Amino acid sequence: MRVDNYGSIQGAGGLPNGGNGGNAIFAGSPVTFNNQGTIYAGGGAGGLGGTGGLGVYTYDCSYLSCNVSDFPNVWLSSQSCNQPAPSAVCQELFGGDYSCYDEGYVPCGGLCSDSYPPICCVNCCTTVPQTCYVYTNGGAGGSGGLGQGFNQNLTGGSPGGAGGLNAGVGGFGGTGGNWGQSGGDGFSGSNGNYTGGNAGGPGGLAGFYIVNNGNVTWTNLGTVAGRVI
DSSP: EEEEOOOOEOOHHHHHHHOOOSSSOOOSSEEEEEESEEOOOOOOOOOOOOOOOOOOEEEEEOOEOTTTTTTSSSSOOOOTTSOOOOTTTEOOOOOOEEEETTOOOOOOOOOOOOSSSSSESSEEEEOOOOOEEEEOOOOOOOOOOOBBBTTTTOOOOOOOOSSSTTOOOOOOOOOOOTTTTOOOOOOOOOSSSOOOOOOOOOOOOOOOOBBOGGGEEEOOOOOEEOOOO
């Protein structure tokens, strides 16, 4: 068999996020090839951009701690002194001072009012300081571009998405490869304030301009682009 090519034989372009370029010719049996035109394998697609790093922020989540196990009958709320703790009682100490006790006559640190009879106000609760942490996700990586191919032009990669508060932005997707070229790798996501960004994905490989080259006798190679096997 003999093939004379005076036009252009083209492979398909790679699809986004690392797709390989398509092959131009598959020589399944012996053939003599006279290439006076072009034979182009498809370009590989760009790689997926990397995910942004994790972020973290804090907020005050202090809470009221009441000694329920020690003082089960004491008023468990943080009201002002004009509201009594009904289960606690004021007892006169030596020297004429009053102090609050629960029903088991255990001191609970409350204050006695100036009324008569005095009543207990304030309770046996204390504020415990505490800081809480919230972790946020990094932005998604941008899509890789198309590889150059038959009825398909190469494109650049898309930008990555925004992350949560203090998280990293996703990396740009890689640019698609031209005829017979591999696509560009995706770019790394930016760092968050908790972890670093992730690396981008690899670009797709170029296609083969000829598969089974051992079956081909070239009288003229012409212009070719891509890999050969």
